[in-house]
Amino acid sequence: MGSKESKPVESIPDFDTPWRSVDWTKKEDLEEELTDIQLNHPELRHVRILLHGPVGAGKSCFINSVQSVFKGEIITMAGEESCANKSFTKRYKSHTFINSNSETLPFIINDALGLEKGESNGIDPEDIVSALKGHITEGYKFNPISPRCEEDQDFIREPTLKNKVHCLVSVVPANAISRMDDSLIQKMKYIRKKATDLGIPNVVVMTKVDADVCPLVNKDLTQIYISRKIKEKMQDCENRLGPPMKSIFPVSNYHEETETNNTKDVLILTALLQIVKCAKEYVSRQHTTRE
Template structure:
């Protein structure tokens, strides 16, 4: 039987920030977007069904609000997408304001070309043409006559940062069919100049040592390999791929979960702000 120790590097394969998660959280909570006509950074999440897109949104809100939340409805049964509508998720700052970053959780990608979200709909969402409430149709994209079609999107309506969400607990990361769809979406975002990154979810299920102690994430050979696989298969640079663990079975906040999530969120906000500044 393989020793757990053989799954760990003697040194971290990525430098871990010395700042504590409280400092990072304070920075995110006090972030202000100073761009006329733009109310928030729009973060779009996409990826295979069951990857943890909705759960990541809930994890971020849980950390920021300091209690368990479930705004984006997740599903414990994978196979088909539980998300069926285009919906913008905001996080309340107080009774009258929200934080200046929002999430869009797309219908999941599926192997079959005629199942899951249409890549054409993703392209239109990137450009800001979808309104909240649009019901995704795997067979065909939205038409200009649909009430949820936004014919005159503003910069606030457009996507500012595109995030690929991939589960780490499968050996091949992505099927060939998924890779084709991801590449198509990445090329559409590239043509619009939208920055891109990825989060690797379910890392605790991928490596026993990470399951035992989340602090082992950057010592884990398995998580390093999964990160490299994602880099090679879809072309996202290694320094733009962040391993995270969503809140799943926990009922209390966990500092290690928070630290990984906040590191990824901070980069999303920074890259989104860069895009807004350029436009």
């Protein structure tokens, strides 16, 4: 008997209408809202945002993309490494941002050495927890073998709200979340739980949404919330890491472009606005608690 011919696998159709609304004409409004955010706190001029995630996820690229949006041209202020297996970031550095009108924006973003699979590779999660609590000094060089401890000379023993992180952002690549090593996932979940225990809000920025993940989005980024594949990747992230879908923001970083474009800008600004709002809410709670 001849073998039966296998039926071709039918692709699941994309959605007819966007399942998350985005106004692609609101770039200037988003920029203005982010520029004009008032913290209403006597000790702070900026909220502090900390990025963490696996090596090659696009953390430094996200920082550069944010600055590119506000400058209106491609900017490189945080080092990027083209090799996905190597982290360029070695030290704890605060990145401030200035718009095209030379105004300093009300947020700071810190990057950290990338997480790696296995017990003794990449940054020790305890270093990120120390950063969350405000114990890590500017310029601290990450040591995968030995995390920062209280006995270290430049350990900040009594951190102020200014030293602490006000929002944790987990950066994950859409093209790898479903096959990310379990040890990496456990490290990220541990860090997110520590942030939650400290009352620090945490969200997810999903990068590389147009890196061979979905042909529709690769062709037209405005179709990102029409794409069923992108929603599936976000659901993978929700299932593996634990954040609700409303806290996951897909973005497309500037990587190979030489000029900025409105669509990428709107996605980046939309994610950033939610992150800064979360950080501001945390700061407000801390201020209210102290009064």
